[in-house]
Amino acid sequence: MKPVYMISGGITKFAKAHPDKDFRLMVKEAYDYALRDLPRFSKDMISGAVGSYFSDHFTRQLKAASMVQDFLGLCPKPSKRVEGGGATGGLCFQSAWEAVASGRMECCVAFGFETMSRVNTWKGNEFIALASDTNFDFPVGGFYSGYYAMMVQRHMYEFGTTVEQMAMVSVKNHANALYNPYAQKAKRLTVKEVRESPMVATPLTMEDICTMSDGAAVCILASEDLAGKVCDRPVRISGVGSGSDAMRMADRPHGNVILLPHERESDYRNLKYPGVHSFRGGRMAAKLAYEMAHLQNPNDELSFVELHDAYTSSEIQTYEDLGLCKYGQGGRFVESGRPFMPGVDYGLELPEQGGLPVNPSGGLLACGHPVGATGLMQAVFAFWQLQRTMEKHLGNGTLQVKNPKRGLIHSHAGTGTYITVSILEAA
């Protein structure tokens, strides 16, 4: 495999609705931003593109990625659409990586978007729930917040995780977003306010759950040769991994933990895994990505993480899948303060604040979750972090992680049915 670099990125503001821009124009806005940020690059260096959007129901337009390809002036270059639920953006990013790593393309554009404002919130929830088994799960009351609520109830039962620990994730991500002008829902919250917001599915409240969003994101990936020519600070994609699990979470096994290099079987003697409390696909994705990037202990070797926090609970579950802490310790990991940004006041006691910032951007909870764009948005924020250009792009440097060497992005579909993990490194 050839080395692959990210050389530029762009995003639109994520918003409840962009009635003034259709999906083509949203992508073009992000694409033009990425091109402007790379002055020595020209469009004729692009070999092809991969587009991503999750739902044909939201778009009401099949083959919408073809319309974007056309709108960007990239025809007749190679193009395709990638779809994989919530992980659509992460899969798109890895598909572009594959095109360059294989030598098929010198430069591949990954673009993603979603236009969720076309229907009301509850119809939107129904569309999303159609990404669960429509014979067995959807008719029972198909609702993703309900599925995640059941998962975290079991996590709480197995490990003693608390709703206050979950609320701390919400406080963190919404506060981080105060410094991110691209975010949809920045605000200062307290644990009490998170718990007192309307109950959606016990124990998850409105402030434990991400919102629907319209937005687009673009990443430009290139070979080492091209990256060296056109980009002053390219970022190397040093590891990619992905995993999967049974569509129906009822069908998940209760077996042994898939171990990471820094874990031992004796850590998990009595744990039945993954059950419905953990994401086996996320653990597999992390394991493969760490192997490719030669990571031994992610907690020591990563500078920051942008992970798929569609729910506060799934952020806690994902700390564990990624091996940032042992299974069962995700709640205590939040309380330690490690996943918070240093230098930001959250109004909380955080003994180890800023040890390993998770979702410095504000994540899905605060940025919004325009599905096809989300995984690419994470890549753009990670790219800017590793280029140390957060201040330039966000207008302030509060969210810039100091001397970042390596970042992880994590994209997640369904109840954990497709999950991607990619590792990016400052070159």
Add this chain to the structure above:
Amino acid sequence: MEETEPLIIHDHYEIDYHHSYAEDSPFFVGLGKEKLLGSRCTACGYTFATPRAYCMQCGAATQWHELPLTGRVHTFTTCHYGGEAFLKETPFTLILVEFDGADTLFLSRLKNLPPDQVRIGLPVRARFAKTPTFKVTDVWFEPLDHPRGQ
């Protein structure tokens, strides 16, 4: 022309599907006979509390396996909102049921119990619709200690 506001129109969309349950059909017919059919692997014996024609563990064919009509709550939630189709039914309680002799779980609704009394480990019993609709909602659960027929 540049001053034109975005024009938003309303557009309705509806469709009828001819949907076959295909190889899973016996499960839905079984609900009408007050039976819960899971699947047991003919090679490794792994037992699923859902229909799966082939084993997820080893890939061999499964055979139908009648599940007990009582089990326990493995996990639960009460939904106060939902997808549009289910909004009028809120609040409703979802549970994953664990059964003796099955390695996996079954998603269903729990009825006849106030949400604040649901707990992991609660013994539950299957109830079936008198008139089958041939949907998975032809079965639901209630606490084992709830008087029958109420």
